[in-house]
Amino acid sequence: MASTEESRKSFANSVLRFLVYYGFDGLDMDWEYPTARGGIAADAENYVALLKVIKEAISPWGLTLTTAVPIDDALLGTAYDASAMAEIVDYVHLMAYDYVPSTSKVTGLSAPLSAIKNTVSNWINAGLPAKKMILGIPSYGRNYVLENENKHDIGDPVLNAGLPGDYTSEDGFLAYYEVMQIVNDQFLFMESVEIDGTNYAYGSGEWITYETEATVRTKAQYAIDEGLGGIMMWSVDTDDFQGLYGKKFPLLSAINDVIKKT
Known part of the structure; x- marks a missing residue:
């Protein structure tokens, strides 16, 4: 789908029709991952080309284009061109979690702040402006x-x-x-x-x-202090949306409280 100009335009046009028909504000592209999982080396360039065609299709309609990216430094160097992507998309969602997966043979922290800071720095050094980076915080x-x-x-x-x-x-x-x-x-x-x-x-x-309410506040404050573009949470359905242990959406609310104070 991303390998030819014809297929990219076909996809972009179908995306536009879908977004307009259902009244969405935009599209978040989450390709996990170009060049990996059976991909080819050219997919890094193909992905940039795909994003560009999508942006050209939806931008006249006032729609937003974002993309999600991983924490793997090796993929940053081979699968994603940070500076090229930054020139096209409105924001980049950094999936700053699962530093230690469920398949690990030892205990480890899923979203340690020290590791997140290092990842943020790597993406910025690779050409992604801080103001375009959205920090992902897990609610699981x-x-x-x-x-x-x-x-x-x-x-x-x-x-x-x-x-x-x-x-x-x-x-x-x-x-x-x-x-x-x-x-x-x-x-x-x-x-x-x-x-x-x-x-x-x-x-x-x-x-x-x-995560707890206290730790997501810490991460939210870090994002603000670093001048990042915002915060996203993965995902709202794994927060306490029913308020079983206090108020509804405690993690999302804690993040929002920090943002409101800035």
């Missing part, structure tokens, strides 16, 4: 089964990804409210630790990396 957690429940520090071994939540139904992945259900269960004896702008908890052989 990653859970693991500890190999030894008495060894629960960062970097300690795990047996496998943790059990899925009732809602998310995915091994090693929990919505924020599912994390809260576990952390607040007095029979699981969970201990919670805030570190490096994020949080983890352990107990009864389980280990969870997740």
Whole structure:
């Protein structure tokens, strides 16, 4: 679809019709990832060309074009041309989470602030203006089964990804409210630790990396201090949208509170 001018224009025109018909404000392109997962080396250039054609099609209608990008430094060098993309899109959504995936063999933080700062710096140095970068903050957690429940520090071994939540139904992945259900269960004896702008908890052989209202505030303030273009959260349906453990959308609300104060 991205490899020829004809196919790019065909896609762009179909996108425009879809956006206008349903009244959307714009399009977020999330190709994971050009040049990888069966892609070819030319896909880095093809993606820029595709974004350009889409922008030309939707811009006259006042529609916004954004793109999501990963934290992998190797992909920044091979799959994404930061400066070329920055000249086309309105914003770039940095998916600043899953620094340690659910498949990890040791415990680790999903969204440590120190790693995020390094990634932000790398993208800016590659040619992406800070004002065009949107910082992604997770509203989900990653859970693991500890190999030894008495060894629960960062970097300690795990047996496998943790059990899925009732809602998310995915091994090693929990919505924020599912994390809260576990952390607040007095029979699981969970201990919670805030570190490096994020949080983890352990107990009864389980280990969870997740965000809290306090840690998302820290990340939001960092984005503001660095002059980034904004903040996005992945995703609203994994925040506590029903208010089971307090007010509705506690993480999203905490981020919004910080933004309103600037």
